[in-house]
Amino acid sequence: MEYLLFYIYYVIALSGVLSIKQEHRQVVYKEHDIVKRQSAPPDNETTITDNHDYYTSRIISDPDGAYWNELEGHTKHTLSNDHHLRYSFVTVSFQFPFYGHLMNRFAITTQGFLYMSNFTHPDLDWTFTHYIAPLMGNFDTIGNDSHILYKDDGHSFVVEWRNVKLNDQSESTAYTYQATLFENGTILLAYKSVPDTNISGQEWPVKIGISDAYYYDRVYYFGGYIRYIVKYHDIKLNVTDLSDNTAVVLSPLPTCNQARTCEDCTSLNIGFNCSFQGFETLDKCMIPPTTTRMPQTTTAAPWKQPQSDAVRSSESSDSAVVAIPIAIFVVIILVLLGVWIYYARTHPNTRSGIWLIENSPRRIKKKCLRYLFQELIQRR
Structure with missing residues (x-):
């Protein structure tokens, strides 16, 4: 029973890690x-x-x-x-x-x-x-x-x-x-x-x-x-x-992002090299990115410009593409862990079985309590 609880706690912990994506x-x-x-x-x-x-x-x-x-x-x-x-x-x-x-x-x-x-x-x-x-x-x-x-x-x-x-x-x-x-x-x-x-x-x-x-x-x-x-x-x-x-x-x-059309953007004479960037349904006049680490769809202050539903949908799809392989990988790990625990429990004389017995949740709890007790005695 204690191994089952330990396994459940492990699943919950990994689920918590995934939830912070x-x-x-x-x-x-x-x-x-x-x-x-x-x-x-x-x-x-x-x-x-x-x-x-x-x-x-x-x-x-x-x-x-x-x-x-x-x-x-x-x-x-x-x-x-x-x-x-x-x-x-x-x-x-x-x-x-x-x-x-x-x-x-x-x-x-x-x-x-x-x-x-x-x-x-x-x-x-x-x-x-x-x-x-x-x-x-x-x-x-x-x-x-x-x-x-x-x-x-x-x-x-x-x-x-x-x-x-x-x-x-x-x-x-x-x-x-x-x-x-x-x-x-x-x-x-x-x-x-x-x-x-x-x-x-x-x-x-x-x-x-x-x-x-x-x-x-x-x-x-x-x-x-x-x-x-x-x-x-x-x-x-x-x-x-x-x-x-x-x-x-x-x-x-005057700044580049004040222009609303491609013609107005390219005709600006304000000391900046303005360029009209079209990103799906989000068209903006901006200074072209000059750093290779800056994505081409990044504006000078993107959080101040509301995004269209199409852009939000695209970003959601990208997140899903990243999350699905990770979820599959975690499920495989959990299945393999469950199989290993079952094998170790049914074969106590193997290395896996011996290790699981020596490191059962009850023994780990006792070791932790013993360590904390020794620390308290030393501090006194």
């Missing part, structure tokens, strides 16, 4: 063709302009607060009161174009940035890419006057980190700054109080700017996947450029 077992990070800040700004300019291919940036002195959006009396986010909650997803009332991809759902974090993707994973490095960071750091809503506020007026979405402090610098004074996302894709970062730009990045990276990536999956054992996240662009601004009453305006430049 859709899980992402591992996340791998890569960098690819990153465009960084092109030149250091002159010290005597109050407005600094840079071109980053996907966006232009302007750092502006704002002594009159013209770029500041007063949120007194507006909605306080639950992150303000829950010190164990580090992020929370929100849905805005309009489609915001981020690197040309429309989205209306992203996460607000207590660390001073927005996470611009729906993909989450226990091992995910949120600071690697997919962010809009007015001032990313080891911040938290410490104190009764520390809050995260937001406002959605249907055409723009404002998030304010008010009087947030650094966790690893308890004596630090409070920081107050905002990020505003406009319907046309413009991003405004406004700073009301930046008491110190010498912020430690030991506990959490310190970043100002934006970043995006694409990902692709590779089949892993038992039908699972390894997800490769490839950062293709980021803008990193200097923390030392910030001070009280400053603003950063990131204005989007």
Whole structure:
């Protein structure tokens, strides 16, 4: 009877392994063709302009607060009161174009940035890419006057980190700054109080700017996947450029994926070599893939573009093709294991029979208990 139970447990365990075939077992990070800040700004300019291919940036002195959006009396986010909650997803009332991809759902974090993707994973490095960071750091809503506020007026979405402090610098004074996302894709970062730009990045990276990536999956054992996240662009601004009453305006430049027809795609003159890619029923204007590990059907940010039923059906068929041979293989293994157990039980004098007797579930249980008991005695 005990061998039968052992066999059943073994079958259940293998079934559990097969059930994870859709899980992402591992996340791998890569960098690819990153465009960084092109030149250091002159010290005597109050407005600094840079071109980053996907966006232009302007750092502006704002002594009159013209770029500041007063949120007194507006909605306080639950992150303000829950010190164990580090992020929370929100849905805005309009489609915001981020690197040309429309989205209306992203996460607000207590660390001073927005996470611009729906993909989450226990091992995910949120600071690697997919962010809009007015001032990313080891911040938290410490104190009764520390809050995260937001406002959605249907055409723009404002998030304010008010009087947030650094966790690893308890004596630090409070920081107050905002990020505003406009319907046309413009991003405004406004700073009301930046008491110190010498912020430690030991506990959490310190970043100002934006970043995006694409990902692709590779089949892993038992039908699972390894997800490769490839950062293709980021803008990193200097923390030392910030001070009280400053603003950063990131204005989007035209991108390939804004074209809807082949003619519009090939006639674009925007600094990118756009190519119209037809994938069954999914036609897109995009930059041709330049890495051999990137599938030809992968776009710059495929999770932000809804897939057609035909594409979903094709992917389901591919999963079935992978799963069926694995299922057959496991069934064969289980049958052979059952035959071997039956043979060993009916022929106790053979090597298999002797091994099965010496390693019966009851004996293994006794060995484990004896080992644990000895460990407890030694620790005492």
